Amino acid sequence: MHEVSLAGGVIRLVEDALAREPRVRVKRVVLAVGALAGVEVRALRFALDALAPGSVLAGAAIELDEVAGQAWCLNCAANVPIHSRLDDCPQCGGRWLQPNGGTELSVRELIVEDLPDAPDASAHQEPASCASSAAVTSVH
Numbered sequence: 509m510h511e512v513s514l515a516g517g518v519i520r521l522v523e524d525a526l527a528r529e530p531r532v533r534v535k536r537v538v539l540a541v542g543a544l545a546g547v548e549v550r551a552l553r554f555a556l557d558a559l560a561p562g563s564v565l566a567g568a569a570i571e572l573d574e575v576a577g578q579a580w581c582l583n584c585a586a587n588v589p590i591h592s593r594l595d596d597c598p599q600c601g602g603r604w605l606q607p608n609g610g611t612e613l614s615v616r617e618l619i620v621e622d623l624p625d626a627p628d629a630s631a632h633q634e635p636a637s638c639a640s641s642a643a644v645t646s647v648h
């Protein structure tokens with residue numbers, strides 16, 4: 509399936525983006541999927557869900573944002589909305605359309621969060637909070 513290799517490409521792209529930040533994990537990724545990109549959104553969603561566990565996208569919210577198709581009509585000299593590369597111009601019925609919107613599959617947003625602190629740091633914090641709650645009970 510075409511979408512499986514696309515999903516793999518998205519994961520590699522995110523891996524590359526995070527290569528210099530080993531202390532973060534992906535919280536949310538938003539992909540822009542153009543109507544003219546030749547991508548079946550549901551198949552891509554399925555492939556991403558299948559590949560995410562064990563990858564850099566494990567546990568991340570994955571959102572697919574569909575971008576409407578648009579083309580420049582030479583006859584109308586205007587941008588017109590289209591749903592497929594095979595569409596004629598919805599205004600004049602002309603065939604001279606140059607797709608110029610919704611042709612991409614791209615990562616629009618990548619939100620990361622820091623990984624929890626190293627075990628050393630949290631071990632340092634814990635006795636302090638235990639001590640304060642112990643103090644509260646001893647007042648009783």
Ligand SMILES: [Zn+2]
Nearest residue numbers: 581584597600
């Ligand atoms: Zn037209």
